[in-house]
Amino acid sequence: MDESEDRDNEPKDCDRRSAATGEARSTTSVHVTALDGLVNVNSLFTIAVFVGLSLTSPGQRSLEGNPACDAGPDIVRNLLVFEVVSFSFFLFSSLVAQGLKLAINLLNSNDVDESFRAHINARVLRLGMLASAAGSVIGCLFLLLSMINVIQIRLGLLSCGSTATGRAVAALVTLVSTALVVYISTVFYAFTH
Structure with missing residues (x-):
């Protein structure tokens, strides 16, 4: 009778484990999708950085027609600094997001040996995602300054x-x-709920 009870408990434990694994994979796919979106947006912003750089050259005349309204070398210098800083933050954000995606995919891959499997802490994942989002926001602020x-x-x-x-x-x-x-x-809101 004890053996039959053990057999009855085995499927329940398996069901719990498979449900937990399915739930973790579902949550993980949401994280990977969010990180993909962040990387894609950063790529678009990086294109904007290079467009801004290509549209300017020293000594360029403004469309205003008044030489007193032409931008001086200090404005061009600021533009280059803001563009480089903006690009740096977008690159930081994308690299952090790509690193988190790699860790998540390795963690959930069935084809990887246990010795190569990544172990990522939920707190580290949240901090990494927050750092990646912060990098995008700061990059946007510098991109805004450069566009001005x-x-x-x-x-x-x-x-x-x-x-x-x-x-x-x-x-x-x-x-x-x-x-x-x-x-x-x-x-x-997403991080507090």
């Missing part, structure tokens, strides 16, 4: 009071700031 410099180089300095420059900067700052607030709020 691109606008000043192409349309004229903000100090000249050009309507086109003012509208372009206002639209850029408003839309990007709103999007960043939504993004940060969503990430904060």
